[in-house]
Amino acid sequence: MNSVRDPRIAIVGAGLGGLTCARVLQQHGRAVTVFEREASAAARPQGGTLDLHADTGQAALRAAGLLDRFHALARPEGDEWRVLDFATAAPLAQQGPSASDTRPEIDRGQLRGLLLDSITGGTVRWDRAVSGVTPLADGTCRLLFADGTAEDFDLVIGADGAWSRVRPALSHAVPGYTGVTFIETGFDHCDTRHPDLARLVGNGSMLVKGAGMSLVAQRNSNGHIRAYIALRAPQDWHVAAGIDLGDERAVRRHLLMMFDGWDESLRYILRNGDNGFVNRSLFVLPASHTWEHVPGVTLLGDAAHLMPPVGLGANLAMLDGADLARALVAESRTDDAVRAYESVMLPRSIEAATASAQGLDHLVPAIAP
Known part of the structure; x- marks a missing residue:
């Protein structure tokens, strides 16, 4: 058989x-x-x-x-989104979690x-x-x-x-480079250690957009916020800027310069991350x-x-x-x-x-x- x-x-x-x-x-x-x-x-x-x-x-x-x-x-x-103004951090739009x-x-x-x-x-x-x-x-x-x-x-x-x-x-x-790089950082125990940022982000995600740059922050479990500094830039942007990606202080200084004019409550993301910076070039x-x-x-x-x-x-x-x-x-x-x-x-x-x-x-x- x-x-x-x-x-x-x-x-x-x-x-x-x-x-x-x-x-x-x-x-x-x-x-x-x-x-x-x-x-x-x-x-x-x-x-x-x-x-x-x-x-x-x-x-x-x-x-x-x-x-x-x-x-x-x-x-x-x-499943909550809020969009803030880059100059004032005032809310521009908000979507609550879906009831379904x-x-x-x-x-x-x-x-x-x-x-x-x-x-x-x-x-x-x-x-x-x-x-x-x-x-x-x-x-x-x-x-x-x-x-x-x-x-x-x-x-x-x-x-x-x-x-x-x-x-x-x-x-x-x-895969080819999209022209966009995400620089990731993070905040631990955000409700107690970073309460102002926690209030800005809320229970879900926060988005702030400028010209060729954005800030995205997302609440994860266990009180962690993961944030992304999104840039339209060459893949080797750090080389042109003379920055060693392993030098956290140099990366921080450069990002603060790039986001000059943004509200200080948003620039907090650039100043105070607990996890350093991770450069992530986006490919598709x-x-x-x-x-x-x-x-x-x-x-x-x-x-x-x-x-x-x-x-x-x-x-x-x-x-x-x-x-x-x-x-x-x-x-x-x-x-x-x-x-x-x-x-x-x-x-x-x-x-x-x-x-x-x-x-x-x-x-x-x-x-x-």
């Missing part, structure tokens, strides 16, 4: 999209292995807060059977932890860096590791982010990024559609993961499943990437609003 074995599936990258895909596959009894280059789940901070949208991120969590656990951790009050919890906030690290806890122990192989993939003539794919070893799979899913090692098997596209793939189908390999999340961080990327990565997993369960042939997934994901991501580019222009306008 002949039996049909389940496909051998590898996911490269233990981020939100890859873990969502793994969780949904395992819910349906499918075997999957996740390869992650980092040594452990605690290898590095996971970033700031995310608003999960009802029709994307939350829909993915519903498919993964994790929506109730998400709501137990989420902060619906975090359509976009509650959650720290990225908490969300990743929720997904990691939901999958079978040993699913993620930590400290297993991938160097590339080679599609094979029989429709399978060879996964190449940085240590020189290799393993073959029926499907390799590239969920390995902006600088994906899987993407070159499908596309020659490489072309909004129209697509590829010709190749058997044995596909992409999801930033590996497929890297876009500006204006609220869509993580949500789409999770929806990608859930959609791909459900297609793999529904279709009898792996290649048919991947084709079905790509036929939905690629047009969706082109639309979202276009909207995200417009969102970045709104977030950091070239001229004063």
